[in-house]
Amino acid sequence: MLRPRIIPCLLVHQGGLVKTQSFKNPKYVGDPINAVKIFNEKEADELMVLDIDASIKGVAPDFGLIAKLAAECRMPLCYGGGVTTADQASRIVDMGVEKVAVSSAAIKTPYLLTEMSAAVGRQSVVAVLDVRKKKGLFSKGYEICTHNATQVIKQDPLAMVKNLQDAGAGEVVINFVDQDGQMQGYDIEYASQIKNALNVPVTFLGGAGSLDHISQLITSIGVVGAAAGSLFVFKGKYRAVLINYPTPEQKIKLCHDALKA
Template sequence: MLRPRIIPCLLLHRGGLVKTQGFKDPKYVGDPINAVRIFNEKEADELMVLDIDATVNRVAPDFALIAKLAAECRMPLCYGGGVTTAEQAARIVDMGVEKVAVSAAAIAKPYLLTEMAAAVGRQSVVAVLDVRKRTGLFAKGYELCTHNGKTVHKLDPVAFSKQLQDAGAGEIVLNSVDRDGLMQGYDLDLAMQFKQALKVPVTFLGGAGSLEHMGELISNLGVVGASAGSLFVFKGKYRAVLINYPTPDQKIKLCRDALKQ
């Protein structure tokens, strides 16, 4: 039976883990291997690791680091960053990574998802969409961006997510740029648009500042992935760095109570 997933998202920048706000001002929060070990102990449902440098710098994935992460990780691992070919995706999966995420490359050539699905299986192909509200006096709706928010694409995010689903994505991750690092809650209106449009599993990222925010997401949308960065690396109003995750009992109660509503 499918159930909600509670997923820490870790950002790689210059070899370390960072957390951003609005995709800006990365703050160092620790060593990636050490973080994986802690999340192992805390029995996280899944772990998402995104290299935010690779695509911007046009470099290939750091296969040596990915191999270390996969060897250490005792939960399903999703890696994204710099993947531009099905061959790279297959190499990453062969290392023991369950899912490979693509963003800018999928927008540039959606058929990449078809090739990846043929190489590693649709269940291992994840498309990440970074979405933010349009700005301007008469602007309405949302826009799709890549390269850490620096490049904007003239595509409707929801319609394009369906195109990526049809191309071969086995999961869509919606990342709210506006909510990134604010810890004020998910954009539920945007999340609902994606959930209603898609048939594949959907994971939402950006804005979670408490377990209550995750419960609200699950209560409104049902069985989805609830992902967060700041929530799992900061503690308290002064945002002291502390890797944390709900206990198994807390997680079970969160999902059970949310799905009852």
């Protein structure tokens, strides 16, 4: 049976662990492997690692880093960054990574998800969609971004997530660009629309600044993945770097209370 998942999301930039705000101004917060070791100790549900350089530079996945992450990680691991072929996805899964995430490559060529699903199984294929509110005084609705929000795709996000699901995605991750690093809560209204449009598991990322924000997401939408970056690498109003995660008891109570509400 599916249950809510609380997922730290680690961003890798120039080999280091960073945190951004609205996809800008990456701040170095440590070493990715050390962070994985700490999340092992804290018994995280799952871990997502995204290389934010690969698509911008048009380079292949960093298989050396992936091998180190997979060897160290004792929880389900999702890796994304630079994956453009089913063969690359197979190689990553063979290293011990449970899920492979793709974003711009899947948006450009949804059939990639079909090929990946055939190669590694649909449950291991994750489509990531970066979305933000349309800019402009008279603009309404949401738009899709790629390449660290430097490019805009002229397609409706709701239609796109359905296309990605139909193409072979076993899970969809929605990353809210406007909320990234703000720690003011998820965009629950739009998250609900996305959740209702899909039949596969969905994870939301961007905006969580407290466990209450995760509780609000699960209470409002139900069984989803609640991913966060800043919440799990910063502590306090001055954002001191401190890797943290709810205790098993906190996690059980949070999810139980949220679903019961």
